[in-house]
Amino acid sequence: MTRDFDLLVIGGGHAGVEAGLAAARMGARVGLIVMEEASLGRMSCNPAIGGVGKGQLVRELDALGGEMGLCADEAGIQFRILNASKGPAVRSPRAQCDRELYNRSMVRRVLAQPGLSVLEAEAQEILAAENTGGQGRIPSKAGRPGSAWVRGVRLADGRVLACPAVVLTTGTFLGGICHSGAKATPGGRVGEGAASHLSQNLRALGLRLGRHKTGTPPRLAQSSIDFSGLQEQPGDPVPRPFSFRSPPLHLEQVSCWLTATTPETHRIIAQNTHLSAIFGGNISGPGPRYCPSIEDKVLRFRDRDRHQIFLEPEGRTSGRIYPNGISTSLPPEVQERFLRTIPGLEECEILQPGYAVEYDHLVTDQLRADLSVHGVQGLYAAGQINGTSGYEEAAAQGWIAGVNAILKLRGEEPLILPRSSSYIGVLIDDLCRVNPAEPYRMFTSRAEHRMALRHGSADLRLTHYARELGLLGDEDARRVEQKRKHIQKALHLLRTRRKEGKELAAYLRRPGVRLEDLFSLCPELKALGLDREEGEEVYSEILYETYLQRQRKQVERFESLAEFRFPEDWDYTHFQGLKTEAREILNRRKPRTLAEARNLPGVTPADLSILLVALERR
Numbered sequence: 001m002t003r004d005f006d007l008l009v010i011g012g013g014h015a016g017v018e019a020g021l022a023a024a025r026m027g028a029r030v031g032l033i034v035m036e037e038a039s040l041g042r043m044s045c046n047p048a049i050g051g052v053g054k055g056q057l058v059r060e061l062d063a064l065g066g067e068m069g070l071c072a073d074e075a076g077i078q079f080r081i082l083n084a085s086k087g088p089a090v091r092s093p094r095a096q097c098d099r100e101l102y103n104r105s106m107v108r109r110v111l112a113q114p115g116l117s118v119l120e121a122e123a124q125e126i127l128a129a130e131n132t133g134g135q136g137r138i139p140s141k142a143g144r145p146g147s148a149w150v151r152g153v154r155l156a157d158g159r160v161l162a163c164p165a166v167v168l169t170t171g172t173f174l175g176g177i178c179h180s181g182a183k184a185t186p187g188g189r190v191g192e193g194a195a196s197h198l199s200q201n202l203r204a205l206g207l208r209l210g211r212h213k214t215g216t217p218p219r220l221a222q223s224s225i226d227f228s229g230l231q232e233q234p235g236d237p238v239p240r241p242f243s244f245r246s247p248p249l250h251l252e253q254v255s256c257w258l259t260a261t262t263p264e265t266h267r268i269i270a271q272n273t274h275l276s277a278i279f280g281g282n283i284s285g286p287g288p289r290y291c292p293s294i295e296d297k298v299l300r301f302r303d304r305d306r307h308q309i310f311l312e313p314e315g316r317t318s319g320r321i322y323p324n325g326i327s328t329s330l331p332p333e334v335q336e337r338f339l340r341t342i343p344g345l346e347e348c349e350i351l352q353p354g355y356a357v358e359y360d361h362l363v364t365d366q367l368r369a370d371l372s373v374h375g376v377q378g379l380y381a382a383g384q385i386n387g388t389s390g391y392e393e394a395a396a397q398g399w400i401a402g403v404n405a406i407l408k409l410r411g412e413e414p415l416i417l418p419r420s421s422s423y424i425g426v427l428i429d430d431l432c433r434v435n436p437a438e439p440y441r442m443f444t445s446r447a448e449h450r451m452a453l454r455h456g457s458a459d460l461r462l463t464h465y466a467r468e469l470g471l472l473g474d475e476d477a478r479r480v481e482q483k484r485k486h487i488q489k490a491l492h493l494l495r496t497r498r499k500e501g502k503e504l505a506a507y508l509r510r511p512g513v514r515l516e517d518l519f520s521l522c523p524e525l526k527a528l529g530l531d532r533e534e535g536e537e538v539y540s541e542i543l544y545e546t547y548l549q550r551q552r553k554q555v556e557r558f559e560s561l562a563e564f565r566f567p568e569d570w571d572y573t574h575f576q577g578l579k580t581e582a583r584e585i586l587n588r589r590k591p592r593t594l595a596e597a598r599n600l601p602g603v604t605p606a607d608l609s610i611l612l613v614a615l616e617r618r
Contacts, residue, residue: 004161005031007405008153010123010198011169012040014391015383015398017110018066019167022402024116025065025471028409030402031161032116033123033153035192040118041071041106043391044172044189045216047099047314047322050242052082053442054392055092056423059458061396062243064424065471067109068395069243075102077254077316079239088540089451090444093242096235096256098315122156124197126166128205128376148205150378156197165378165405169398170385172214175199175360179277180353181331188359190352199360206375208363212439213283214389215293215327215356218335222319224349225311231258233310240532244459245476257311257344261294261326264341266305268334269298277329283358291389291441293356294326294338309342320351329356361387364431370404370414371397371428380405386431389439396424403469415469419605420449420555421461434602448605449551451544456533460484483537486528490515490538497522508542515539558608561615562595575610582607 009020012034020032034040049072050058062069078096110116128148152162173188173195186194202209235253273279276295292300297307310324323345328335332353339345364387366374371386373379382401383394404414417425426447431440444450453461463480466472494505504518504525515535519526530538541548572578572586581602591597594615598608 002162003164004152005029005117005163006409007031007165007167007402008033008123008161008163009167009169009402010153010195011171011173011383012037012042012118013044013169013171013383013394014041014068015169015171015394015401016167017041017106018061018068018395018398019169019380019382019402019405020116021067021110021113022065022399022471023167023406024113026403026406026469028115028406030116031119031163032110033119033121033155035120035122037111037118037120038103038107039192040103040110042103042189043097043099045214046324047102047312048094048096049076049102049391050082050092050094051392052090052092053423053444053446054390055082055094055242056444056447056453056455056458057392057396057427057442058242059093059244059455060422060424060462061392061399062245063459063462063466064399065466065469066395066399067106068392069241070246071102071105071109072097072242073246073249074105075099076239076242076249076251077313078235078256079241079249079253080236081240084236088454088456088536088543091455092444093240093455095242096254096312099318100315119155119161121159122193122195122197123153124156125154125201126150126198126205126376126379127152127154127160148376150376165380165409167380167382167398167401167405168373168385169381169383169394169401170195170198171383171394172357172359174385175209175211177358178355179282179329179358180355181275181277181329181334182282183331184277184282188357190355194359202360202362207366207373209360210363210387211358212361212384212387213278213356213358214291214384214439215278215329216354217294217323217326217328218332218339218350218354219314219352220311220321220323220339220345221349221351222313222321224347225321226344226346227257227311230311230344232256233258244463244479254313254316256313259309259311259342259344260306261309261338262341262343263305265338266298268338268341269295269330272330272334273299275331275334277356283329283356291327294328295330311344326354327356328354330354359384361385364435367432369416369428369432370408371401372404372408372414378405378408384439387436387440388427388431389441393427393440393442396427400424400428403471415465417462417465419447420452420551422458423447423453433599449555451547452551454537454540456537456540460487460537483534486530486534487537487541490525490528490530490534491541493522493525493528494518494538494542497525505542505545508539554609554612557616558594558612561612562598563593564615565592566590566594566597566611566615567618575614577610578607579604 006028072095075097076095176188176194233256239249312322314320380401382397
């Protein structure tokens with residue numbers, strides 16, 4: 001079979017475009033299969049990029065050469081640093097975006113990329129061959145793990161495209177069904193069809209699928225909302241760009257607004273939950289725990305008489321408001337009734353009712369650390385098909401999957417980011433080790449090394465990978481090295497200059513002391529001309545210095561003992577501090593080494609720390 005492409009990417013959401021762009025920039029011939037070219041990078045749900053934990057993912061993706069941060073800066077209408085009053089380790093950038101402008105920005109970037117072809121079609125079947133070298137697809141009875149390798153993709157119109165690798169980024173479209181009340185319509189997004197044939201094909205290849213769900217709130221006409229009595233939520237006085245490659249931002253920001261549900265809202269919802277697709281038994285898959293529907297909130301938190309709602313503009317001139325916090329699958333007429341009990345929404349007009357989407361995903365114990373799918377050589381997966389939720393998680397996975405697919409074709413080692421160096425590494429490691437019981441969402445609390453994984457240090461930690469892969473140029477490499485030198489010089493001055501016998505670094509750790517306050521004591525520090533981000537990184541390194549040293553030693557300890565063998569007679573039942581799930585899996589699987597234990601589902605970083613101490617004592 002003649003090769004048409006080096007790689008085919010199925011799906012044009014955030015995971016798909018990042019996978020396609022990364023692979024094409026590595027010199028591959030890439031085909032991006034989408035239902036509609038205009039839908040590339042479309043925001044299916046909320047019109048925002050970033051958030052707690054998610055903002056770190058976007059900055060890391062940007063440091064690796066991805067496009068999401070650049071698009072957010074181009075389309076942003078409001079920029080904020082969340083958790084600004086807390087420590088640097090948990091601060092996260094977030095940008096409210098103009099939905100249409102973001103979409104157009106991503107389409108333009110994809111169409112301008114050499115080596116990347118957009119194919120408007122439906123992928124119906126992944127063609128595979130047995131390892132014996134035969135051609136054609138594997139029938140359902142022959143779908144044994146490890147028995148197949150990718151040969152190409154058959155489209156719904158009958159065309160066959162040959163390729164040795166495929167990245168699946170199907171989002172909510174894989175076996176997708178949209179639910180609104182008792183009404184169920186095949187589709188992965190309102191007005192767009194589902195990829196049902198592909199689900200059957202994956203099962204025929206011997207892969208196991210599960211079901212997840214997600215929801216979206218109704219969209220409201222901005223002109224029908226009374227904002228006069230609501231709390232305004234403006235952007236930061238000085239907006240911070242997402243991308244390290246963006247120039248300073250100069251824009252008039254658009255405010256969001258806060259309102260909340262009322263006891264009357266809850267009464268109407270409680271009386272009608274039997275009409276909800278979620279509670280009526282029409283949906284079997286679990287939804288995201290940290291972004292529940294308004295029906296879930298009312299029934300699970302009966303002691304609360306209000307739930308906060310963020311009214312977010314979908315653009316400067318769109319005239320549409322996204323009421324973040326009230327996703328629902330109640331019938332449209334019930335939605336209208338409960339919405340009009342909310343302050344400011346008494347006369348609201350619904351432009352699009354809220355709905356829920358149920359869809360197929362891969363059971364993630366079939367994923368490898370390079371995002372390849374065990375059982376079908378040359379098949380990779382990224383995004384919601386891997387059990388995640390959110391644009392940011394999807395985009396980060398897409399970039400990694402696209403890169404690793406091409407590295408595999410070259411016969412090179414895959415790019416696997418460790419947990420200690422990135423949130424992306426945490427995300428993928430979590431997916432591979434533990435099958436998510438619900439759609440996975442990134443939080444800063446999931447990263448045990450978060451003090452070192454600050455959003456401002458992403459380029460210092462990761463840009464060298466992009467440089468080695470040819471995804472970023474010399475100018476970006478010089479910019480990062482210049483930043484690194486400035487920070488190192490400032491840290492050296494703070495640790496060597498003294499006042500009254502104390503290092504200046506000790507003064508910087510005092511509450512309320514800023515870096516600028518030390519300029520009079522050390523003119524050389526002021527002369528460095530640190531920009532805002534460099535200054536924040538200097539402050540963070542000094543503030544967390546003791547903790548960072550401890551974490552680095554722990555990482556070194558783990559690496560030095562990772563291949564040491566566990567005693568065969570260890571009974572993990574009596575290990576103090578181990579979680580019950582970890583005890584069970586360790587006793588059942590009896591890993592030989594710490595490295596093997598790390599890859600077992602249910603064994604957390606905290607459990608590994610306990611095993612590490614036990615090994616050292618042994």
